[in-house]
Amino acid sequence: MPDYTPVELxxxxxxxxxxxxxxxxxxxxxxxxxxxxxxLEWQSGFxxxxxxxxxGTGEGFSLSFDEHRLVTRTAVETVRDGVxxxxxxxxxxxxxxxxxxxxxxxxxxxxxxxxPYLTESTQEGLYAHVEAVLRATDIGVILYNRANAIYAADxxxxxxxxxxxxxxxxxxxxxFEQLARVRSANGDRLFYLGGLPTAETxxxxxxxxxxxxxxxxxxxxxxxxxxxxxxxVRAQDREAVQRKLTDFVLPYLDIRDRGKGxxxxxxxxxxxxxxxxxxxxxxxxxxLSEEEQGRLNALVGAVAPVGA
Ligand SMILES: O=C([O-])C(=O)C[C@H](O)[C@@H](O)C(=O)[O-]
Numbered sequence: 001m002p003d004y005t006p007v008e009l010x011x012x013x014x015x016x017x018x019x020x021x022x023x024x025x026x027x028x029x030x031x032x033x034x035x036x037x038x039x040l041e042w043q044s045g046f047x048x049x050x051x052x053x054x055x056g057t058g059e060g061f062s063l064s065f066d067e068h069r070l071v072t073r074t075a076v077e078t079v080r081d082g083v084x085x086x087x088x089x090x091x092x093x094x095x096x097x098x099x100x101x102x103x104x105x106x107x108x109x110x111x112x113x114x115x116p117y118l119t120e121s122t123q124e125g126l127y128a129h130v131e132a133v134l135r136a137t138d139i140g141v142i143l144y145n146r147a148n149a150i151y152a153a154d155x156x157x158x159x160x161x162x163x164x165x166x167x168x169x170x171x172x173x174x175x176f177e178q179l180a181r182v183r184s185a186n187g188d189r190l191f192y193l194g195g196l197p198t199a200e201t202x203x204x205x206x207x208x209x210x211x212x213x214x215x216x217x218x219x220x221x222x223x224x225x226x227x228x229x230x231x232x233v234r235a236q237d238r239e240a241v242q243r244k245l246t247d248f249v250l251p252y253l254d255i256r257d258r259g260k261g262x263x264x265x266x267x268x269x270x271x272x273x274x275x276x277x278x279x280x281x282x283x284x285x286x287x288l289s290e291e292e293q294g295r296l297n298a299l300v301g302a303v304a305p306v307g308a
Contacts, residue, residue: 002109006140009084009110010167013142014191014212016049017230019219020057022268023071024278031067032279033074039220039271039278040078046223049213050084051075052112057217057267060088060114062282065095069102076107086142090114093129097136110140112170115149123155134163141165144195145182146172153181160189170195174202176209183210197263198256200226200249203233204241217263218252221270222304248303255296261285269293273300 004012021043024035043051053075054060054068063071072087079085087103089096089111100111113133121129126149134141143166145151150173160166168191169182183192194206194214203214214233219226225248232240256262264281269288271278273296280287288296 002104002107002139004084004109004140006110006138006165006167009140010191012084013050013086013110013168013193016047016213017219017227018050018052018193018213018215019043019048019226020052020055020215020217021075022220022264022271022278023054023058023060023063023067025282026279029280029282031063031070033070035278036071036074037078039276040075041080042276043220043223044079044083046219047227048083048219048223050086050110051079052086052088052215053108054088055086055112055114055215057220057264058088059264059282059285060090062285065099065102068099069106072103072106072108084109086110086112088112088114089133091117093132096129096133100133100137100141104137104139108139110142110167111137112142112144114144115147118148120148123152126151127155127159130159130166131163134159134166138165140167142168142170142193144170144172145178146195150175150178151182153178153185156182156190157185160186167191168193170215171206171211172196174206176205179206179209179211198249198253200229201245201253203229204236204238207233207236217267218270220267221274221276222248222300225303248299251299252296255288255292255299258292259286259288262288266296269296270300273297274304 024032026032075085087108089099192211194211199214216226
């Protein structure tokens, strides 16, 4: 039994900073369960609203079915009480359904539905894909609007009308017109979270269009900074947000933009920078070069003491 009904879960998630923990790997690229436990204990000790396991930053796209179960189960067993654990499902419809059922069986409180792989589809096709997943589980499901899964406002509204366990919309695109339409068609029936790569960059403008929270990947390695940033956003303290963008987030993006896929790799590099190595990323991602890691260490050193 999950700890929260879908409605309770949405209510908790909409008002706190959210994050996507990395999945630590050993030098052979195998899941390092002990390191995952240590990381999740540390992360859930902060005032975090919910943790999304095996998401993008958690390299869910590189995990096998069994590894998905292992990391989700580990998170459920490790994360402190009061912090919801959200599992993930992706791939084709049959895989997404199986992953959703597996996440629920592993004790996840909710589910993030990632885009299907490779192919484009019509809104009717997306509707059928999402509906199959919503029917397969009773836990709250959040749609991830990104890549080849861009949901029209009407598609979301039709799904929300018949499926009470559809609770949220996570945006990874930043199309303000689409967001205005989705918000307009669904109002408070759903909660909305910003999830563009390095979500801090867009957090303040997205708040204005009703995205009450966002998922911070950098929370993985600079949790205090990420929480302070979130408080500044919620207080709509423009000056404080701008200062933090200038001093840390934008120079961080300069390093992130040196390589495709670095939006994830740089998070593991950030953990290395604070003395909490979570191992390498798995192919097809690549780790930062030594020179890039050095630049990041210097930047992170200014906001987070090593080993804190
Ligand atoms: O799938 C993912 O890992 C995300 O998109 C969440 C990240 O936390 C993203 O919002 C970011 O990079 O801040």
